[in-house]
Amino acid sequence: MAALSLEEVLKAVEELRREVTSLKADVAAFKAQPSGSATSAEEVSEETLVLLAAAATTFLGKKVRVRSAKMLQTPYEIINPWAQHGRVFIQASHQLQRGY
Numbered sequence: 001m002a003a004l005s006l007e008e009v010l011k012a013v014e015e016l017r018r019e020v021t022s023l024k025a026d027v028a029a030f031k032a033q034p035s036g037s038a039t040s041a042e043e044v045s046e047e048t049l050v051l052l053a054a055a056a057t058t059f060l061g062k063k064v065r066v067r068s069a070k071m072l073q074t075p076y077e078i079i080n081p082w083a084q085h086g087r088v089f090i091q092a093s094h095q096l097q098r099g100y
Contacts, residue, residue, distance in 0.1 A: 019058065026051055044069045 030051065053066040 023055065023058065044071070 030048070049066045049069060052069060053064055056064045056066070
């Protein structure tokens with residue numbers, strides 16, 4: 001494995017800073033949209049799916065494809081808190097196997 005020079009590392013850090021700044025602007029623009037603009041999976045725009053895929057690709061470091069997306073309920077829209085607690089309990093009980 002080749003050693004990186006300080007200049008290469010600084011250049012990469014500066015590139016990441018620019019990318020994070022760009023993503024922050026995208027998130028701010030997304031938050032500025034009216035809150036009721038995407039209430040179901042059918043109303044999620046193509047642009048939103050592309051932004052989600054770009055954010056996931058940046059985070060994971062490899063290309064991803066977003067097949068579908070839908071808006072989740074806010075805590076104020078949950079009708080039955082007991083049902084929500086049950087879902088949390090079931091999901092927390094699953095033991096995920098990690099391949100170490």
